[in-house]
Amino acid sequence: MAQNLMDKIVSLCKRRGFIFQGSEIYGGLSNTWDYGPYGVELKNNLKKAWWRSNVYERDDILGMDAAILMHPKVWEASGHVENFFDLKSDCKSCKKRFKTEALKDKNKCPECGGELTDSRPFNLMFKTYQGPIEDASSAIYMRPETAQGMFVNFLNILDSRHPKLPFGLAQIGKSFRNEITPGNFTFRTREFEQMEIEYFCRPEEADKFYDSWVEERFNWYLKLGLKKENLRKRQHSKEELAHYAKACTDIEYRFPFSTSGDDWSELEGIANRQDFDLKQHSKISGKELMYFDDQKKEKFYPYIIEPSGGVDRSVLAVLADAYHEEKVREDTRVVLKLNKEMAPTKVAVLPLLRNRPEIVELARRISKELKKSMVTVYDDTGAIGKLYRRQDEVGTLYCVTVDVQSLEDKQVTVRERDSMRQERISVDSLGEYLINRLK
Numbered sequence: 001m002a003q004n005l006m007d008k009i010v011s012l013c014k015r016r017g018f019i020f021q022g023s024e025i026y027g028g029l030s031n032t033w034d035y036g037p038y039g040v041e042l043k044n045n046l047k048k049a050w051w052r053s054n055v056y057e058r059d060d061i062l063g064m065d066a067a068i069l070m071h072p073k074v075w076e077a078s079g080h081v082e083n084f085f086d087l088k089s090d091c092k093s094c095k096k097r098f099k100t101e102a103l104k105d106k107n108k109c110p111e112c113g114g115e116l117t118d119s120r121p122f123n124l125m126f127k128t129y130q131g132p133i134e135d136a137s138s139a140i141y142m143r144p145e146t147a148q149g150m151f152v153n154f155l156n157i158l159d160s161r162h163p164k165l166p167f168g169l170a171q172i173g174k175s176f177r178n179e180i181t182p183g184n185f186t187f188r189t190r191e192f193e194q195m196e197i198e199y200f201c202r203p204e205e206a207d208k209f210y211d212s213w214v215e216e217r218f219n220w221y222l223k224l225g226l227k228k229e230n231l232r233k234r235q236h237s238k239e240e241l242a243h244y245a246k247a248c249t250d251i252e253y254r255f256p257f258s259t260s261g262d263d264w265s266e267l268e269g270i271a272n273r274q275d276f277d278l279k280q281h282s283k284i285s286g287k288e289l290m291y292f293d294d295q296k297k298e299k300f301y302p303y304i305i306e307p308s309g310g311v312d313r314s315v316l317a318v319l320a321d322a323y324h325e326e327k328v329r330e331d332t333r334v335v336l337k338l339n340k341e342m343a344p345t346k347v348a349v350l351p352l353l354r355n356r357p358e359i360v361e362l363a364r365r366i367s368k369e370l371k372k373s374m375v376t377v378y379d380d381t382g383a384i385g386k387l388y389r390r391q392d393e394v395g396t397l398y399c400v401t402v403d404v405q406s407l408e409d410k411q412v413t414v415r416e417r418d419s420m421r422q423e424r425i426s427v428d429s430l431g432e433y434l435i436n437r438l439k
Contacts, residue, residue: 005256009319010185012334016394018042018319019186033186033312038394041344041375043193043315046224047172049341050195050309053220054170061168061197062161066149068174069130074148075141077284078277079243080125087119088180099180126176126190142176147306149173150198151277154289165291165302166209168199172311184257186312187265193311198304200291203275206246206303210272214249217268217307221251224314225339226321230254232264244276251309253317267317268309275301318342322395328420336395337418340438345396346374347434350387352403354380363402366412366427370400373435392417398434 013019018039022032035043055063075081087100093114100106100119107116126142129135143149150169157169172195179190201209214233221231236248248271257263278289278301290299322336340346349367351359360380367378377396379387384401391399401413411424414433425433 005320005323006185008334009256009323012323012336012393013039013319016390018394031189032191033189038344039315042318042338042342043311045342045344046314046318047195047311049224050220051170051172053223054168054197060163060166061170061199062157062163063170064150064153064157065171065173066146066153068143068176069140070143070148070152072140073284074152074281075125075144077280078148078151079280080141080144081123088122089116089119091116097180122178124177124179126178144177145175145308146171146173146194146196147198147277147308150196151281151289151304152285154200154278154281155287158291165293166199166201166205168197170195170197172196184255184265186316187255187257189312194308195311195314196306196308198306200302200304203300203303206272206274206305209305210247210270213305213307214251214270217270217309218251221253221267221314221317224318225337225342226253226317230317230321231267234264242271244273246272246274248272253313253320255317256320265313266310267313268307270305270307273304273306275303277304278302333389333392335392335417338395340397343395343397344375345377345391345394346438347376347398347400348387348391348396349376349378349400349402350384351380352384352401356404358407359402359404362406362427366400366402366430370431370434373431374438388415397438400430 016038017036020034020036021028022034023029051063055061088097089100089103089106090097091109091112091114094109094112096109096111098110103110103116106119109116125144128140128142129138130140131138150171157163172193174191175194176191199209199213218231218233222228230253232252234250234252236250241248248269250266251268251270252264253267255263255265282289289301291302292299318338319336322338324335324337326333326335347370349363349370351363353359363380364378367376370376379390382390388399395417397417399415401415403413406412406427410427412427412430413422414425414430415422
């Protein structure tokens with residue numbers, strides 16, 4: 001059952017140190033999640049893969065990192081102050097709050113059946129204050145998206161790096177939205193991380209680049225190891241489009257949120273934002289954010305193609321796609337079949353007998369050497385069968401077992417995760433052997 005699968009993923013994340021409930025010892029803070037030792041490695045691997053694909057392997061995209069707190073007028077220019085809100089209703093009985101658009105019965109609480117209040121608009125931005133005095137003049141917002149930091153730095157990038165159109169800016173960073181969330185683990189949270197590109201181009205070329213970015217981003221998720229049958233592209237209707245957008249396509253993943261098996265939800269959106277943002281910031285700031293084409297001797301506002309994906313959603317999709325259960329004799333083996341790039345740990349070194357000091361010493365020496373070239377862990381906290389299962393559950397690619405025979409022949413047993421095939425390899429050639437298989 002799909003819901004059962006989601007429960008298993010949540011349980012594995014807690015049990016093996018991928019993701020924990022935020023502030024758990026105090027009863028938890030609703031819809032906040034902390035990434036544990038394996039979770040942070042998986043998350044970092046995903047971000048590294050995105051950055052390498054979009055910044056290091058291309059000549060037309062530059063990286064940057066903008067501040068979370070920005071001048072309040074940024075959000076006036078972007079339209080967030082005027083347009084960034086949800087209509088919500090409160091239950092008079094249980095006091096819970098709901099998005100009005102998600103209610104089947106606008107007058108009846110879906111939780112307790114109580115009477116609902118009339119819908120009211122709630123701004124989704126987190127408001128705070130800058131400085132010691134909390135008044136209207138010191139009000140400031142936590143950014144609800146990373147995009148605006150790239151738009152307001154448009155002139156700085158032109159003046160410092162002098163890029164020619166088309167070119168893009170890439171950024172990975174935290175954003176905050178004070179919205180009611182339906183749960184679904186880490187899929188929708190108030191604090192989340194985005195991977196965004198703002199790709200500037202000539203207006204007449206925008207449609208071409210929009211189409212190419214849709215294909216490129218879809219193919220990137222396939223490279224992460226996600227199954228093609230669990231991915232799809234969905235183009236927005238005119239009624240769905242944001243006020244700034246000419247077109248938008250979502251890349252969706254089939255998440256196991258319910259038993260229906262049809263929980264297609266957004267991983268990433270690719271939008272043609274036209275020239276809305278640069279025009280708005282020019283108007284509000286008084287600074288001219290235009291591009292000068294020195295060959296054609298003309299000034300104009302570039303159009304912007306924006307691929308915007310969620311880090312946390314992508315991590316969840318990777319976990320869901322990699323989760324496997326298979327029968328091994330009388331037992332069920334749980335294994336995360338993460339690809340080589342995503343796996344948090346590449347190698348685990350395991351001593352067969354933890355009460356034999358010479359075996360433990362050799363295992364620790366091997367682990368220390370491997371750590372210099374790959375992510376390696378040492379574990380002697382259980383019997384070898386239990387240790388294998390533990391490493392399978394976290395997606396470790398190879399297990400290296402040091403046994404009594406290793407002391408004599410200077411060889412170790414290397415076990416591959418997916419096939420469980422074992423091979424004896426000499427200690428001297430172990431590093432090279434593993435490096436070649438991890439390429």
